[in-house]
Amino acid sequence: MGVDIGSSGCKVAIYLVDGALISTESTTYSVTMPGPGLFELDSRQVLDAVYTAMRTVVKRAGSDNRYLHDPLKAVSFGSFSEAMVPVSSHGEILGPSIFSHDQRGKYAVKRFNRIGQKAFYKINPNILGYSYSYPKLVWYRESAPDFNTKVWKYLNWSDFLTFQLTGEAATTYGHANRTLLFDLWKEKWSDELLEVGGVERRVLADLIPSGITMGYVKKEISASLGFPEDVLVISGGHDQCMNALGAGAISGGSSVTGIGTFECTTLVFDDIPDPDLMLGLKLGIEHHTAPGKYVTFIYNQGGSVQTWFMQAFTQDLIKEGVSEREILNRLTDEAPNKPGDVVFLPFLEPSGAPVFLPEGRGCFFGIGTGTDRGALYRALLEGESMFFLEAFEELSKNGLSITSVRATGGGSRSDLWLQIKADILQRPVHRVQHWESGTVGAAIAAGLATGVYVSLEEAVGIFSGTDASFFPRKEFTDVYARLYKMYKNGLGLISSREWRD
Known part of the structure; x- marks a missing residue:
């Protein structure tokens, strides 16, 4: 099972080992605005929506003989990043999940001016701004101290779902990177950034890579969702990385364009790219959910x-x-x-x-x-x-070539748009067969961790075929x-x- 938790809704899908889609369901939830410049999600509403979708796909799959002969073995989650859920050690939700573009705590980013953008980037390779998790963590500590003392951990959404299902709390590298407090090179929370930023280490979970076995779904939750016994939970990751994994963008020079409310092109690197070069391009660096790979993101409205x-x-x-x-x-x-x-x-x-x-x-x-x-x-x-x-031109000038583009998301269903992209980008554009690649990426992570697939390449080969290809027209x-x-x-x-x- 792959679960893709977005900012306005979630998608859940069950796939067979051979890549066949058995069952899928989507649910939605609403952003609330408690004041000017404030944006948040009702954490309980989101959790209920995810559970509803999971319950629905399992029930629907139960009428398929293929599923009955090959029942659910594992689940993993991808989710939007930056927004975090405050929880108690018993798993109780303590408050809303504050959105990335919420203005709370934005003043705190200036504290990193003591370090400077260039030195900061050599620890956490992001361009400083208020859209990350860090300002919200500061706001909780300084503007809501009584509330903050009740919080055991702040967890990103995919990590929070893993915690709900297993009782194990951990944060994957990609999500940690989006807090501004993670040392990408050392793969640990940065003591320097925590000190300068004024954030307590105690509220941050231990760090793990994506694709790690976290344990079995707790019996009471398994029963409520209609799961079979002994379903494993695998650590997930940032939704854009899961989307890239599901689309087959797993090697250096490959890219995937997810065309949804926003359009995001994710470019894959085999190694950490030159930080001075990436800073000059004003692009960040993040761990991919594909082991040993790294990514950067280019966003615009879509x-x-x-x-x-x-x-x-x-x-x-x-x-x-x-x-x-x-x-x-x-x-x-x-x-x-x-x-x-x-x-x-x-x-x-x-x-x-x-x-x-x-x-x-x-x-x-x-x-x-x-x-x-x-x-x-x-x-x-x-x-x-x-x-x-x-x-793409700016990247190519600096030796970062993009050979082809794989397209996913609702916008990828438009033949007109993809043909225009191929003509303008002067590169082939391939629409993947499962255009909702976020759930595919999570399913691949689940399959790899449980040994269903021998290698990442095998899994990608099964799931990430193309539905159609569009090539530049010389005329x-x-x-x-x-x-x-x-x-x-x-x-x-x-x-x-x-x-x-």
Whole structure:
């Protein structure tokens, strides 16, 4: 069983040893805003949602003879990072899970100025900012001290689920890295960062790699979920790393693009890349869930930009009650079958590397009286792809090549978008057969730890086949070169303050 816990919902799936999907279920939960700049999840609501999905997939699988002959053996979890659950030593949930973009404790990041970004990066290779776990830990200690004294551990979500099922508390390297308090090279909590940051070591769990056997599911929980006896729990990890594992991105130079609400490209390294180079690119470094490998992430808006476009340009369809999926299908049909003259700059929100725009602003340009909704939609997909082309170019200039791209997530179901990506990135784009690769990655971790698979390569070979491949079309090379030049020129304009003055 693989469990993928996201920021707004979770997905659970059961796979056979041969990679066949037996049963799957999704559940949702809501972000609450208790005040301006405050974002949190009801920890109990999320746990109940995960349990509901797990219970449902097991019940559904019970009607499949293949499952009856090969019942559940192990489970692992992938989850979004940064947000942590405060728990007692008895497993009691003590409070909400504070989101990464919550403003609480943001002032504390300045404490690391004593060390400096360059020296800090040589311990914890991240670009300093308030979106990590650290500021929230400081806020708990300094603004809610009575509450903090009751807390035994703060656990990331995949580690928290492991704790709930087994009673064993540990934090995997990838999640630890997202706290800003982890020494990546020594694979331990950094005494220096804990001291300078003002965080107590006691509230942080011991550290382990992903893919470690944590124990059996407790009998009372196993019975409530409908599990067979003796189901093992395997340590999981950061959802983006699990997604990469499930998509087969396990060797240096490979990458996976997860296209969901946000689009994240995960690039894999065989060894720790040069920290000076990565700092210069303003990119972080993290342990992969694939043993001995490392990753970096490049983010931008993905499906959220499509949602904005639908709200802005398809009100006629929304008022008719047309579903979101059907609206996207109609926009695809309306889009021209080749590039035109319109360019979209996809910076509706602040962006990160390689283009840092603290005040996100996007725009369409090249519009004429003949420009219709379909042309704008195609330009939107092209602009999203050009953002990642710029990132790939910066990496290539510094010897970090990306040979091909594997696509996952809801956005990967769009043939139009993937073909545009291949044309613009000038690299093959492969859609994996299980497009919800987060659950696949967790299932692979479970299978490896229990000896079901002899090697990681064997497991990936079974699970990570491609559903379709898209290759660059030479007839569009010149026109996209021209549009990309327009994109870069437009980016120079919105990167300055002149457009607002």
